[in-house]
Amino acid sequence: MSTDTTSAAPGRPDRPHRRSTPGGPGRASGPEAVVREATPADAEGIVRMRSAYVLAEPMSEEWIRRCVCELAPRLAATGDARAFVVEAPDGSLAACALGLIHAVLPAPDCPEGLAGRVQVVATRPRFRRSGYARAVLGALLERLRSEHVTLLEVQAGEETAPLYRGLGFAGSATLMRTTHREEPALVGGQATGGGPRGGGDPGRMPLEIYAGTVLKATCFACVYFTDEDDRPLQLHSVYSPAHPWQLVGGTMDPGERPWATAVRECREETALTVVGPPRLLATVYGLPGAQWPYSTLGLVFDGGRLTAAQIRSLTLDPREHDEARVLPLAGWEALMPSRDFARLTAVAGARRSGVAAYVDAWDWETE
Structure with a gap:
């Protein structure tokens, strides 16, 4: 604008x-x-x-x-x-x-x-x-x-x-205006890619201008845990009534790779250290909406099965979560928004099948 x-x-x-x-x-x-x-x-x-x-x-x-x-x-x-x-x-x-x-x-x-x-x-x-x-x-x-x-x-x-x-405005004969239109330019002798201009050659926009036109997204990484009976474990949020039950994980920090985010968030939220190699269970994408102006892109990794003793020993960060709960998959449906439950179902299915899931409708609310 x-x-x-x-x-x-x-x-x-x-x-x-x-x-x-x-x-x-x-x-x-x-x-x-x-x-x-x-x-x-x-x-x-x-x-x-x-x-x-x-x-x-x-x-x-x-x-x-x-x-x-x-x-x-x-x-x-x-x-x-x-x-x-x-x-x-x-x-x-x-x-x-x-x-x-x-x-x-x-x-x-x-x-x-x-x-x-x-x-x-x-x-x-x-x-x-x-x-x-x-x-x-x-x-x-x-x-x-x-x-x-x-x-x-x-x-x-x-x-x-x-x-x-x-409403009190008055005209002025002294106001003058000019618009300096930037000509498309090559960057390093190479086309910089398409942009918002519609017609013409889309590949001649300066890189810094083109970067401002492309999709913006926030990225997150999560870890999916179950107990020894394959019942999903989730944490109860103290700050997000829209998403009351959450997988262990969070938003990536600048310069961080997804697996490093998953390991760090797991340690910060539960005091549990997960070890690799990373096994991807799902890729999750959501369009922006009223609650957040950017798209979201997330990766969910398999954290494995926890023993009852490990679950009891989880240390939660009280600023983020106040309960860790294990339930059969069907038991989660009544406690979560439908899109959160759909994501959880897809992740659980990927664990069972060994085939990574693709979830592309984890959108932010529009109202």
């Missing part, structure tokens, strides 16, 4: 901003506009609204994905983006307003050195003339002012200029 300058912005108020604004006089009758503050889960909806109703030409799916990955973390509490939306009856976005905060040198008209740019104000056609645009934009401006963002700018077209003037 293009913007001028970005910086960490002040923390947001703890109380979410909510207000209801009916359509004003002269507007088509419609449902009352219930405005709420956007969350990272709204990033895709806002990006698609911008593509469809703000930009001169719609973006490709690759550019939409890139913008969603950029915007989602910026809509978090510590980010520099503020947005407000009105939902349609089907749960999609009917209208949205997005602003980006950036740092400038202090001046009398912005003593805190914070400026803002209204990046998107959009309403789906069937909801226009219902006051939705004014409602979301008014909420956005109110939030920015509450955070001492006193210098605001927007690029207004002929149709939208009256809306902005009514």
Whole structure:
């Protein structure tokens, strides 16, 4: 997402901003506009609204994905983006307003050195003339002012200029702009691979730019243990109600290889040291969602069968888990989300068959 300058912005108020604004006089009758503050889960909806109703030409799916990955973390509490939306009856976005905060040198008209740019104000056609645009934009401006963002700018077209003037914006004949478009370039005499530009030669994008367009994923590694009767062992999480029962394991550290992660996480979570050689039971992939903005890729290794004495001697890290439990496979189903149980079932099947499993639907929740 293009913007001028970005910086960490002040923390947001703890109380979410909510207000209801009916359509004003002269507007088509419609449902009352219930405005709420956007969350990272709204990033895709806002990006698609911008593509469809703000930009001169719609973006490709690759550019939409890139913008969603950029915007989602910026809509978090510590980010520099503020947005407000009105939902349609089907749960999609009917209208949205997005602003980006950036740092400038202090001046009398912005003593805190914070400026803002209204990046998107959009309403789906069937909801226009219902006051939705004014409602979301008014909420956005109110939030920015509450955070001492006193210098605001927007690029207004002929149709939208009256809306902005009514909210205190004034035109300026001195604002000028230029866009420096980077020409695709060869890196080391070799094509750097495809990118989000759609047509043309996709292999001439500078490496550092292409790297920003490719899929981002977090990686994890786990160890699958059973007791001597082949009943799966799992740990009860103290921090994740969405995934209450978990395999031993965790996220890879920078520079770490998957098996090293599995060994380290097992030692940290249970005080148990697993020995190789590593035996892969499953590869697990998940698409991003509301709970996490990146894809996940994980490897599950076989930790073998533990004796009753070994299970009793497990030492759990109380910051992560408060119980280690062994149950027959069927007994786990009622205690876990369906996708977690499907993953556990696939891993158990791989142990029995000797053929590694491939699980590609361990997706993050979308709501």
